[in-house]
Amino acid sequence: MKLYDLVLSGNCYKVRLFAALAHVPLEIVPVDFLAGEHKRSPLIDLNPWGELPILVDGEVVLRDSQAILVYLAQKYAAPQxxxxxxxxxxxxxxxxxxxxxxxxxxxxxxxxxxxxxxxxxxxxxxxxxxxxxxxxxxxxxxxxxxxxxxxxxxxxxxxxxxxxxxxxxxxxxxxxxxxxxxxxxxxxxxxxxxxxx
Amino acid sequence: MKLYDLVLSGNCYKVRLFAALAHVPLEIVPVDFLAGEHKRSPLIDLNPWGELPILVDGEVVLRDSQAILVYLAQKYAAPQxxxxxxxxxxxxxxxxxxxxxxxxxxxxxxxxxxxxxxxxxxxxxxxxxxxxxxxxxxxxxxxxxxxxxxxxxxxxxxxxxxxxxxxxxxxxxxxxxxxxxxxxxxxxxxxxxxxxx
Incomplete structure (x- = not known):
């Protein structure tokens, strides 16, 4: 499961933080934000919004940090x-x-x-x-x-x-x-x- | 179950629309928005944000139209x-x-x-x-x-x-x-x- 990530983004940090607290294993893929990597293929095809984070888990591709939190919690974390x-x-x-x-x-x-x-x-x-x-x-x-x-x-x-x-x-x-x-x-x-x- | 409502509010309409489509019975309570009824007790105690809609279902009180949609769908509507x-x-x-x-x-x-x-x-x-x-x-x-x-x-x-x-x-x-x-x-x-x- 890959998280396309930018270390200085608070939206990406929401996901990294939750994954750490709830022990959800993530492969962190750093994105070259300054070079606009998220605005070009292949990332723009994963998220046409041109934003980070992006989560890819098999066939599941998600934009929006809130939606990613919901997905990880529902699928991989303790119900609390x-x-x-x-x-x-x-x-x-x-x-x-x-x-x-x-x-x-x-x-x-x-x-x-x-x-x-x-x-x-x-x-x-x-x-x-x-x-x-x-x-x-x-x-x-x-x-x-x-x-x-x-x-x-x-x-x-x-x-x-x-x-x-x-x-x-x-x-x-x-x-x-x-x-x-x-x-x-x-x-x-x-x-x-x-x-x- | 009461929806504190303003007819011209699109946020309130989200809830009225969904309730109609999914056949969720709601008691619509019109709020005198121009008079600021939502900024005073008792409504401001239900939603300190001073916004509409507000849903009250027994002990459950919810602000935010998105959260109200989730609640109604999860509790009262068909899973689709x-x-x-x-x-x-x-x-x-x-x-x-x-x-x-x-x-x-x-x-x-x-x-x-x-x-x-x-x-x-x-x-x-x-x-x-x-x-x-x-x-x-x-x-x-x-x-x-x-x-x-x-x-x-x-x-x-x-x-x-x-x-x-x-x-x-x-x-x-x-x-x-x-x-x-x-x-x-x-x-x-x-x-x-x-x-x-």
């Missing part, structure tokens, strides 16, 4: 990482949507501007960050983990770009509950770091 | 609407992420500007629309439905704001495959329309 009942599954999906939208367009995009020079409206990324972080803080003041009594793929989906927020000039100092949750994630057995986390 | 195997489920989740991010920040947000006067960068919404629509067109040139051989909640999640795109000044004329898919959705048994669709 993705509840199978409707309410538990939906509680996780709420946070997968948050990762795909509010976190991606907030702290993750702020980091794209500051660290990689993307032509994105920085003020917009900061406005979005200023909306999502208090909501996350309030949730974490009542819950140790995002979607269940234990860590799930929801935590793996939201953690990377929140932990990397300072690389986009988004200060986590005002958010003690978020900082405590980051420490809880980092203390999980077999936690895997990435540069900047 | 949400495949249970890992690859099938992940194929759906890919499009739930697309609905939450690319569609929400593209055509849905263009419509928020044109129809409701939101202070969002219109040019950014058009750029994002111009990226996602060709990807959707290419996918639909190879597949009748987004995530499986039959319609799933992926179609219900992506359909509303794509079908409503002209209300945001996003023309669907260049995209015959998308227009044909819209017609296929509209032809499903028990299809439910909304204003503008």
């Amino acid at each position: 990482w993705l509840p199978r009942d409707a309410a538990g599954l939906a509680a996780v999906v709420q946070w997968l949507s948050t990762a795909a939208n509010e976190v991606q367009n907030g702290p993750a995009s702020a980091r794209l501007v500051d660290k990689f020079g993307y032509a994105i409206d920085k003020a917009d990324t900061l406005r979005r960050s200023a909306r999502i972080l208090p909501l996350l803080e309030a949730h974490l003041s009542q819950h140790a983990w995002l979607a269940a009594a234990q860590p799930t793929i929801a935590d793996c989906a939201v953690f990377p770009y929140v932990a990397l927020a300072p690389e986009g000039g988004v200060d986590l100092e005002p958010w003690p509950q978020i900082r405590a949750w980051i420490q809880r994630v980092k203390a999980l057995p077999d936690f895997l770091p990435m540069p900047g986390v | 609407w949400l495949p249970r195997d890992a690859a099938g489920l992940a194929a759906v989740v890919q499009w739930l992420s697309t609905a939450a991010n690319e569609v929400q920040n593209g055509p849905a947000s263009a419509r928020l500007v044109d129809k409701f006067g939101y202070a969002i960068d219109k040019a950014d919404t058009l750029r994002r629309s111009a990226r996602i629509l060709p990807l959707l067109e290419a996918h639909l040139s190879q597949h009748a439905w987004l995530a499986a051989a039959q319609p799933t909640i992926a179609d219900c999640a992506v359909f509303p704001y794509v079908a409503l795109a002209p209300e945001g000044g996003v023309d669907l004329e260049p995209w015959p495959q998308i227009r044909a898919w819209i017609q296929r959705v509209k032809a499903l048994p028990d299809f439910l329309p909304m204003p503008g669709v």
Whole structure:
């Protein structure tokens, strides 16, 4: 099972982190992102969106880090990482949507501007960050983990770009509950770091 | 089971549409959006994000239209609407992420500007629309439905704001495959329309 990967991508890190925590064996295939390898064949044929990560497991080819987390959890991991009942599954999906939208367009995009020079409206990324972080803080003041009594793929989906927020000039100092949750994630057995986390 | 609803919201319509197609009984509770009812108690206590829709089913309270679709499909609908195997489920989740991010920040947000006067960068919404629509067109040139051989909640999640795109000044004329898919959705048994669709 191959993960086409970029070490500095938080979206790729979501998958590497979960695979480490849940003991899912992955063959990591580094992609030459600066040379645009993901925008050309054969990778563009695997993912026409021209994005990383991409997972290939036999006949199964998946784009989108959230979908890859769901696949790995459902197929290869202990059920604690993705509840199978409707309410538990939906509680996780709420946070997968948050990762795909509010976190991606907030702290993750702020980091794209500051660290990689993307032509994105920085003020917009900061406005979005200023909306999502208090909501996350309030949730974490009542819950140790995002979607269940234990860590799930929801935590793996939201953690990377929140932990990397300072690389986009988004200060986590005002958010003690978020900082405590980051420490809880980092203390999980077999936690895997990435540069900047 | 109550759906706190706004008739002009495409996110609420995702849920109403799916419930109609899959014969899931819902009590629709109209919310006085203009009066900010969703920003005050009791609704803000059900969803601190201050957004619609909200689903309440006994003890279960859910925000986020994608999560609500997953819950209803998993608990109340025929399995064709949400495949249970890992690859099938992940194929759906890919499009739930697309609905939450690319569609929400593209055509849905263009419509928020044109129809409701939101202070969002219109040019950014058009750029994002111009990226996602060709990807959707290419996918639909190879597949009748987004995530499986039959319609799933992926179609219900992506359909509303794509079908409503002209209300945001996003023309669907260049995209015959998308227009044909819209017609296929509209032809499903028990299809439910909304204003503008």
